[in-house]
Amino acid sequence: MLGGFGRSGSTLLERCLAECPGVVGLGEVLHLWERGLRDDELCGCSLPFSACTFWTEVGQEAYSGWQRIDPSLAVADRSSVVRNRFIPELVTGLSGRTRKKQRQRLLYRLDALYRAAAKVGDAKLLVDSSKHPAYAYLLRRSSVKLKCVLVVRDPRGVAFSWAKIVRRPEAGSSDAFMPRYSTAAAVANWSAYGVLFHALTLLKVPVKTVHYEDFMEHPRQVVDEILSFACVDTTDTSHIQDDAVTLSEHHTVAGNPMRFRTGRLDIRADAAWHEQMPSRDRRIAGLISLPLRLAYRLQRRRGSA
Numbered sequence: 001m002l003g004g005f006g007r008s009g010s011t012l013l014e015r016c017l018a019e020c021p022g023v024v025g026l027g028e029v030l031h032l033w034e035r036g037l038r039d040d041e042l043c044g045c046s047l048p049f050s051a052c053t054f055w056t057e058v059g060q061e062a063y064s065g066w067q068r069i070d071p072s073l074a075v076a077d078r079s080s081v082v083r084n085r086f087i088p089e090l091v092t093g094l095s096g097r098t099r100k101k102q103r104q105r106l107l108y109r110l111d112a113l114y115r116a117a118a119k120v121g122d123a124k125l126l127v128d129s130s131k132h133p134a135y136a137y138l139l140r141r142s143s144v145k146l147k148c149v150l151v152v153r154d155p156r157g158v159a160f161s162w163a164k165i166v167r168r169p170e171a172g173s174s175d176a177f178m179p180r181y182s183t184a185a186a187v188a189n190w191s192a193y194g195v196l197f198h199a200l201t202l203l204k205v206p207v208k209t210v211h212y213e214d215f216m217e218h219p220r221q222v223v224d225e226i227l228s229f230a231c232v233d234t235t236d237t238s239h240i241q242d243d244a245v246t247l248s249e250h251h252t253v254a255g256n257p258m259r260f261r262t263g264r265l266d267i268r269a270d271a272a273w274h275e276q277m278p279s280r281d282r283r284i285a286g287l288i289s290l291p292l293r294l295a296y297r298l299q300r301r302r303g304s305a
Contacts, residue, residue, distance in 0.1 A: 001136055001148050002129040003197045005190040007161035008153035009212045011256035012267070014129045016223050018250050019239045022232060024121035027252025027259065029113070030130035033078055035170070036253045038071035042170035044252035044259045054120060054251040062116035063109075074109065077102040082134045084196065090137040091203065103138070111143045125232045129255055133196035140205055148205060149226055150197045152190075152296060153212035155289040156282055159186040160273035163281075169257055183281040187288040194292055211300060216269035219245065243267055 002010045018025030027044060035041045036049035043052040050056075050066075059066035081090075081103045089095040095103065118126055126144075130136075131151075139146050162181040181189065201207050208229045215222045220240040227237075239246045244266050252259045273282075286293075 001131075001139060001146060002127065002151055003131050003133065003136055003148050003193065003207075004151040005158060005186070005193045006131060006256070007158050008151045009215055010129050010131060010151045011259055012245075012265075013149075013151060013210070013215060013223075013226075014127050014252070014255075015247050015250060015259065016219060016237075016240055016245050017125075017127050017226060019245070019247065020223070020227065020232070021236055022122070022124035023127060023227075024117060024123035024125070025127045025129070025250050025252055026117060027128075027250075028130045028254035029110075029128045030078070030082065030132055030135050031254040032113075033071060033074040037066060037069060038075060039171070041172070041254070042260075044250045044255075046249075046260060049253065052251055055253070057120045058113065058116045061120055062112040069109065073105075077106045077109075081106050082132060082138060084132075084134045084192070087134055087137050087196065090134060090141065093141070103141075106138070107142050110139070114142075114144050125227075125230050129252075131193070133193055136197065136200060136205070140200070140203060146205055147230055148197060148200060148207045149229070150194065150207055150209045151212065151215075152194060152209060154273075155187045155190045155293065156277060156285040157212075157270065157273045158190050159183045159281065159285045160277045161270070162186040166257065169260065170254075183284050184288065187285045191289055191292050209296075209299065211296065213269060214300070216267060218242075219267050240267075 002014055004010065014025045017023050036043070036055065040048045040050050043049055043055060045052055045054070063069055080099055086095070089099070114126060117123065136146070136148055159181070163183070165180070166178040168176040168178055197207055206229070208226065210222055210226065220237050223237050223240060244264055246264050247262050249262055250259065
């Protein structure tokens with residue numbers, strides 16, 4: 001699973017991984033129940049979820065057809081269970097009767113879904129870019145062999161990106177946009193997500209930290225390192241060059257709009273925040289994120305030593 005607060009390059013990283021033999025990118029499975037099953041939004045192949053042959057086969061294999069899943073119930077279960085404030089419950093398994101039943105139903109659906117996706121996609125590795133910490137803690141209780149890649153970027157760049165207006169073309173509406181966050185909210189989330197993913201190691205979940213800046217500078221090396229971390233025996237990353245990647249069509253259920261891009265895509269760091277981010281916002285982001293930024297800076301220095 002790819003983790004971390006959004007706008008850190010996780011969608012591009014997922015797609016680079018999914019081009020490798022034996023690797024299937026699923027997008028943000030966390031949102032499959034509402035965006036795919038209920039709202040029938042576009043898959044990464046640009047077809048509605050209900051018309052995508054990959055997801056149709058997955059639904060048939062997992063549940064004998066998607067019609068056997070109640071979208072409203074599935075969305076309610078996910079919304080009630082996958083919340084960061086309930087992570088203590090997800091760690092201990094102790095919760096009220098209602099939420100325990102919701103968690104069990106959600107885990108049943110997810111176990112069946114991932115098994116089916118691996119079979120339909122003939123996958124050695126499934127990449128789920130849901131990114132949400134509580135979802136990772138939930139998957140720890142599932143039957144999947146969970147490994148997490150925490151994707152982090154300079155929080156000032158993350159905050160600047162979340163302030164932009166970004167349309168959601170998959171929703172089929174001209175007034176559908178991705179959420180926006182204030183600088184303080186974006187950096188607070190960036191910090192919380194980082195800490196919560198690192199804490200998974202205390203529960204013996206393997207977590208590898210990947211820095212956006214390293215990925216932009218050495219994309220093939222970073223992808224190779226992740227494949228090694230995931231124990232995937234493949235060396236074919238020829239689709240990745242030093243400054244570009246060649247992308248084919250993928251069946252991702254949710255995520256950044258660039259998941260629809262195909263063909264050659266340049267890989268270069270988005271450094272617009274250096275020049276365009278207001279100085280006040282830059283100071284706020286820098287102050288809130290200082291402890292974790294210093295830790296990451298030390299980590300990168302040790303990694304390059």
